[in-house]
Amino acid sequence: MKLNEINENYINLLKSSLLNELYIENEAKIVLAVHSIIGNLKLEPSSFLGVKERESALINLLKDNKSSGNTLKLNSKLPDGTFLAVPEARNLTELSHTMIGRKRLDNIQFAIETIIHEDIPGDLIETGIWRGGACIFMKGCLLAFGDNTRTIWAADSFQGVPEPTWEQDAGFDISENVLPILTVSIEEVKELFGRYQLLDDRVKFIEGWFRDTLPNAPIEKLSLLRLDGDLYESTMDALIPLYDKVVKGGFIIVDDYHSCPPCKKAITDFMAQNNIQIPLITVDGHAVYWRKN
Numbered sequence: 098m099k100l101n102e103i104n105e106n107y108i109n110l111l112k113s114s115l116l117n118e119l120y121i122e123n124e125a126k127i128v129l130a131v132h133s134i135i136g137n138l139k140l141e142p143s144s145f146l147g148v149k150e151r152e153s154a155l156i157n158l159l160k161d162n163k164s165s166g167n168t169l170k171l172n173s174k175l176p177d178g179t180f181l182a183v184p185e186a187r188n189l190t191e192l193s194h195t196m197i198g199r200k201r202l203d204n205i206q207f208a209i210e211t212i213i214h215e216d217i218p219g220d221l222i223e224t225g226i227w228r229g230g231a232c233i234f235m236k237g238c239l240l241a242f243g244d245n246t247r248t249i250w251a252a253d254s255f256q257g258v259p260e261p262t263w264e265q266d267a268g269f270d271i272s273e274n275v276l277p278i279l280t281v282s283i284e285e286v287k288e289l290f291g292r293y294q295l296l297d298d299r300v301k302f303i304e305g306w307f308r309d310t311l312p313n314a315p316i317e318k319l320s321l322l323r324l325d326g327d328l329y330e331s332t333m334d335a336l337i338p339l340y341d342k343v344v345k346g347g348f349i350i351v352d353d354y355h356s357c358p359p360c361k362k363a364i365t366d367f368m369a370q371n372n373i374q375i376p377l378i379t380v381d382g383h384a385v386y387w388r389k390n
């Protein structure tokens with residue numbers, strides 16, 4: 098189905114807004130402030146003037162990250178000239194409403210266009226929603242395509258990623274103690290949906306750990322299953338109860354395949370255990386997808 102110009106424009110604006118591309122100079126100012134606090138560097142009020150020209154390298158880096166969905170890494174230059182790597186700066190500088198980047202938003206748009214064009218039945222789910230940006234985008238796409246029959250299911254603990262307890266997740270701790278940025282309350286997500294005017298009774302939240310909620314979730318059919326729980330445990334706990342609900346031609350998108358080794362292992366194991374021999378299609382440096390045949 099071909100979108101008219103206004104709807105095409107709406108979808109593009111939605112992407113820019115979710116990625117905080119529209120106010121990128123302001124994001125650069127916050128990054129500069131965080132960088133200076135962490136590196137104990139002096140910041141003058143004038144440092145915030147003319148940011149677009151003076152900090153074009155930082156702005157270009159932010160733009161690249163918004164396209165690729167890569168995480169901003171800060172290297173603070175210390176007064177003695179050495180550099181201090183600050184991986185946890187992500188807790189302070191992750192400002193967009195989705196962390197998945199533009200290429201993965203394009204991939205969601207492509208999947209929804211295909212589902213509607215080929216009349217593939219079923220709802221859409223993301224398991225691991227954080228601030229809800231990818232689900233907000235799915236809902237906006239349905240609106241632009243004039244589909245008001247499908248439900249968006251948004252599943253999350255709303256307490257961040259669990260501490261690694263499975264052997265396959267050993268050493269991969271991104272729980273609340275390490276990355277508190279990953280904990281977002283359900284109220285906060287609903288409020289964000291409201292800001293985009295996209296919250297209605299066809300958006301349903303599934304709150305709790307996947308292992309407890311997904312096996313009994315009242316979902317009948319899925320045309321899109323988007324996995325974004327990072328861990329082996331979280332990927333398996335979503336795939337096992339939901340894979341059979343994905344209809345023929347439906348999409349399975351794995352957000353963390355290339356970036357989280359435990360997630361990649363879960364996909365490899367699940368495909369082997371279920372004799373799924375479909376080639377994975379790479380979306381960007383992080384995600385892959387396949388369609389159920």
Ligand SMILES: C[S@@+](CC[C@H](N)C(=O)[O-])C[C@H]1O[C@@H](n2cnc3c(N)ncnc32)[C@H](O)[C@@H]1O
Pocket residue numbers: 194195196197223224225226227228229230231232252253254255256257258259279280281305306307308325326327328330331334
């Ligand atoms: C990387 S973030 C998701 C990013 C999001 N898709 C976006 O658009 O920006 C991972 C999310 O998965 C959730 N999560 C991870 N493992 C989980 C589990 N086993 N049960 C419930 N939620 C989980 C975390 O709470 C977090 O919100």
